[in-house]
Amino acid sequence: MELNVECQKRPEGSKPKALRRSGQIPGNLYGHKGTESIALSIDAKVVERLLKKASVNNTLIDLKVTDAPWQGKTLLREVQTHPAKGTPYHLSFFAVAGHGPTDVEIPLHFVGDAIGVKQNSGILDPVITELQVRCDPQNIPDYIEVDVSQMDIGDNLHISEIALPSGVTALDEGTRMVVSVLPPQKSTDTGTESEATA
Numbered sequence: 001m002e003l004n005v006e007c008q009k010r011p012e013g014s015k016p017k018a019l020r021r022s023g024q025i026p027g028n029l030y031g032h033k034g035t036e037s038i039a040l041s042i043d044a045k046v047v048e049r050l051l052k053k054a055s056v057n058n059t060l061i062d063l064k065v066t067d068a069p070w071q072g073k074t075l076l077r078e079v080q081t082h083p084a085k086g087t088p089y090h091l092s093f094f095a096v097a098g099h100g101p102t103d104v105e106i107p108l109h110f111v112g113d114a115i116g117v118k119q120n121s122g123i124l125d126p127v128i129t130e131l132q133v134r135c136d137p138q139n140i141p142d143y144i145e146v147d148v149s150q151m152d153i154g155d156n157l158h159i160s161e162i163a164l165p166s167g168v169t170a171l172d173e174g175t176r177m178v179v180s181v182l183p184p185q186k187s188t189d190t191g192t193e194s195e196a197t198a
Helices: 016-021 044-053 191-197
Strands: 002-009 024-031 034-043 060-065 070-081 088-095 102-111 123-126 130-135 144-147 156-158 177-182
Touching: 002 044, 016 024, 024 044, 024 070, 034 044, 034 088, 044 088, 060 088, 102 123
Parallel strands: 002 060, 024 088, 102 144
Antiparallel strands: 002 034, 024 034, 060 070, 070 088, 102 130, 123 177, 156 177
16 A cells, blocks of 8 residues: 655744644654655644554655655654654654665454364464565555464464565564464353362
């Protein structure tokens, strides 16, 4: 998924609190010229719409800084939120052009009905729900499917066993467990046993 965001350079000397009161959210763009960064000001409504669709370190965003002028593809690297209100406080973007493959976090989607769950009343136990990968910014997948349909009770699936899209490389150890199927939970209610032996 790719999104478009338009913003402006943050006026020099402007205070973040004053910006927020005026309906703007402060932000920064990194990576477009080595260590330089651009201080940004983004409309709060634009930020609200963006955060409904974008994920940190996952969604490619076409960012346009109208008065820099600068336009390019970025990743949303960080979202700071107000500690009490939970509202967006500050955004950080990273320009990906010219940097080659980049490291991102991709959600895992578990698909299929595991044999151990469907037939033997086991419990599917996802150990991780996101995977750290390296890939070209143009080929960031929205998610990675993990087929659990052949898993029975006691089975484990590891990173090395996941089918990754072309050009995507996992950064975690291949031996790291992704998901397992646990045996059915035993009832902790011993009341009926006590009555039977009384």
